[in-house]
Amino acid sequence: MQTGKLGQAFFNRELRMDAHPHVTLEDVARAAEVSLATASRALNGTTKVRTDLRERVLAAAEKLAYTPNAHAQALAGASHRTVGVICHDVSDPYFAAIARGVMRVAGDNGLLVMLASTFRDPQKEIAYISMLRAQRASAILLVGSGFEDKAWERALAAEIDPYRRGGGQVAVVSRHRSLRVDSVQPENKEGAAALAKALLELGHRRFAVLTGPRALTTVVDRLAGFRETLAEAGVELPESAVVEGAFTRDGGHAAMSELLARGLDATCVFAVTDVMAIGALTALRESGRSVPDDVSLAGFDDIPVVRDLSPPLTTVKLPLEELGERAMELAFRGNRGTRSRVLRLPGEVVVRASTREV
Amino acid sequence: MQTGKLGQAFFNRELRMDAHPHVTLEDVARAAEVSLATASRALNGTTKVRTDLRERVLAAAEKLAYTPNAHAQALAGASHRTVGVICHDVSDPYFAAIARGVMRVAGDNGLLVMLASTFRDPQKEIAYISMLRAQRASAILLVGSGFEDKAWERALAAEIDPYRRGGGQVAVVSRHRSLRVDSVQPENKEGAAALAKALLELGHRRFAVLTGPRALTTVVDRLAGFRETLAEAGVELPESAVVEGAFTRDGGHAAMSELLARGLDATCVFAVTDVMAIGALTALRESGRSVPDDVSLAGFDDIPVVRDLSPPLTTVKLPLEELGERAMELAFRGNRGTRSRVLRLPGEVVVRASTREV
DNA sequence: ACTCTACCTGAAAGCGCATTCAGAAAGCGC
DNA sequence: GCGCTTTCTGAATGCGCTTTCAGGTAGAGT
Structure with a gap:
């Protein structure tokens, strides 16, 4: 992962995941005395597997506390379900509310959300998109107003376009649509x-x-x-x-x-x-x-x-949460056509006590 | 990824990343007329590469808008820098503030944050940890109060222990430390x-x-x-x-x-x-x-x-943001010893106008 | 009882990359 | 200019998994 873009790291310690190697599918297969292929099939249910074999595999997996390696799965071609969300600052109630909507939909659909805060640094936005691209996130959501800056939009497009060409979905929330992608916008x-x-x-x-x-x-x-x-x-x-x-x-x-x-x-x-x-x-x-x-x-x-x-x-x-939910739908519903879809959500004036008649 | 645990998916469309295959390192190597190994080295700077070759590689990568496949990298043994954070609800200002601290540290260190909201559903917490484990996240942060429930703690440990055995770091924020992991706690x-x-x-x-x-x-x-x-x-x-x-x-x-x-x-x-x-x-x-x-x-x-x-x-x-920052440090500083470290951060009474003398 | 067709199973390929290992090129002393 | 060491390069291996593809076994049909 090319992460240098995001600043100086002060954590130099390498944290490899190989302290004790992880339990692999092969371990499970061996324990269950079946082939690797059968173990895979039993776990994923893609193909019928003889009942006793499947049970042996399941039991072995349980006993070994096996968890598939998502990277290997992704690499082997399985669709991996993760969404990247980029906003300015999670602790801003506005983004937090939108993020809430996103998370709800994600949770209901077994999606993992990678959330990044740019703290309004355009460079970081680019860097994060690049990282998300590297992760082969199935979709990227850009939340929050963009800048009216042509050069900037161009740089962004340079990241976004290859991502989409690779099959990635992109949706933006509450943002100018100079980026030609699906968007949901408050009116x-x-x-x-x-x-x-x-x-x-x-x-x-x-x-x-x-x-x-x-x-x-x-x-x-x-x-x-x-x-x-x-x-x-x-x-x-x-x-x-x-x-x-x-x-x-x-x-x-x-x-x-x-x-x-x-x-x-x-x-x-x-x-x-x-x-x-x-x-x-x-x-x-x-x-x-x-x-x-x-x-x-x-x-x-x-x-x-x-x-x-x-x-x-x-x-x-x-409808802040809905903004997030709709964006997720847009992204995961996929876009068959060539035109970018725009969803406009209306606001509603709520008069409370902070304004009075004069 | 076994995601069924998290509920019914309504997005059935398969979103494979292979619409147009991604640009691979091999493509770059071919374009630069060097071997795959050289291209890898030029891009990562792990070994010295002859200047002209490196420049050819860099130019080719740039031209092809190449982004390494993080999954392949992770699988090939490179440490991949991602942190999982599990909280109850991002839109709660309390968690949002902690998350902000986490994100800041993450951003400064080129880490990608996977943030999950459990909406206070214990099942989801478990499911998310499992997903994070599958992602081989380098660290998992559990933010927010746990439950005083022995059975529940046991179930949690059943996920956490194998994760740590595999080399994963775990830290909890503001949570009872029945889980024997590093923690940072407000007093x-x-x-x-x-x-x-x-x-x-x-x-x-x-x-x-x-x-x-x-x-x-x-x-x-x-x-x-x-x-x-x-x-x-x-x-x-x-x-x-x-x-x-x-x-x-x-x-x-x-x-x-x-x-x-x-x-x-x-x-x-x-x-x-x-x-x-x-x-x-x-x-x-x-x-x-x-x-x-x-x-x-x-x-x-x-x-x-x-x-x-x-x-x-x-x-x-x-010190909400600090809670998040410290947790990140704890997680990434690694824990050599066997004892779990506990960081206690004091609070400070702030008397404002909502209380008066009587 | 024998052949043909389903249905399963297992061996093997390959996803994209880092890295080892061996070999080639270059630099050095004499 | 020869043999040595030092660098650098490229072919090949393997990470863990899904998925062909080629058997193999069992059941059905006659």
Whole structure:
């Protein structure tokens, strides 16, 4: 495995699996006094094996605590069932929820999931795909917004294309589809538009937005949906009311603080993700402002915890787990055609107490 | 791979990796007009290869988008670097934080992580270990509280022992160490004791506790530490003031509701995990009670979000990511001795606004 | 009882790679 | 320029398993 790409290893110890050699199929066959082929067949049930022989094999396998070597099986041509999932950070509730959906489907289907966190390092994403390719994972799921960067997409394609040519399935979740693969996408733009509409209906006219990195497609879409809907209502969202921050709780906190420092004159703040909204909420509280009395706050995603905030957060509910489940289906259902399939899942505005009428 | 254990598959389509056969080392060697052995050596750098030959090989590999087959490598004896992590639910912030630590270390060391969620199904835990064993993962990490069940521990050992005999490393995180393997454990009992002391110092004398399943060792330890410290101070914690619930937000919500229904007469409620505390907090709010004015609330773990609650939660801060990191070190540092190593990481009481002096 | 057809079983090939072993080339002293 | 050692290269082996392929055995048909 070419792993050097992922950084300096500090574990130099070689951990070979041959301390005591593993029990092999041959051991089982010998113990059961049958041929290797028969042992294999008895264990896999691919062909009928005389009952007494099969039982002898099963008994021997049990007694020796035999477990087939998945590598040998894979090499010998058996389909091995493992999925690779690449996300930015498992500990982000947004990805965690999607991963949950993935894991559920995987568990129900005897699939092993290899989960990798890139910590938003594009290099790592590439490196992980390469590793997953080496593992001959049957499918790779790319979860999370990609970058709007042509060079980057090209580098990605250089890994993905050979993988697919080799028969690998690829699906992306919540990501721009410049990669021509199957994808399942939340309706970010529509969701943001619906949210904007709901906020307008509450009477708000002066808005501010806390965005994540503007290069992320998710940010672009949500911002566009929000802004355009305001524009249609004749409400302008000046660039000075848009603050960019990291896609994290602290990013939201910092962005909100920045906004407050600039002198907040909006009656409603929209954070493009719930995670950022959580940071923003705390920043507002720390500044002595009350939500929603002094300012309304809305997020996006509806990660589980936001309903337990005080006040509970108005947001756009996304079917996060379903996003993961659908992606798995897409990947394992296989794609006969040449066109990439796109599954769009709508969000739903959930108005809670963090926004009020003005 | 024997995967039947994990339930009914609904994906019947065979996804073989041979749609277009993968580029092999032999292809590269042929393209570079060198022998297979030379190509292997050039790519791995194990032995010196004449410069021009190496460059030809590298160029050919690049051109053909060659990726070694990790299965073949593993089978041929190369150590393959993959870790298996088994937890209850990735989307639980507690596990997510630990997983984050694991992933960070993995990423820095070129390790691939196979993450499995058991959804608290003991059968699945066993099945996953079996799969990981089949994959010849270099190490397996068991994250999360085990059950106090002898039969169950025995079944587990039946998987673990052969794995270790084969040279596999095992480490457990936050789990009773009836399994004689390396472990890293938060000081649950001590932490709960320290929390109890802090709450006593705030003047509280009537307590209630929201626990998770009493069979979980984590619950047992935290409850014991809490209760014993109260007892030392002459404060009794009657069983009627202890409510058991699921180890989830909803479990905490339900348990708190139950407690309220019984007629809460405590001035302070301790939820054995932050996740449960979050549910409890909402239940209290829904009942019209103010935290901390009407009742104080404390949790355990210090998952990231609790500081953003209103009021921020008093809790016992555990070094969650470090738990994961240490486990990885334990696993990959290897264990020369016969005794299993135990790493205990202390918690620290963090008093926030959810508890007040009475 | 004898042949023909199913049905099983076992020997052997091969999956893609790392690595050993023997041999070839190159470098050295004289 | 010859014989030596030192490097490097390539053919061949084996990792553990699945899967042909070629028997072999038993049962059916007459």
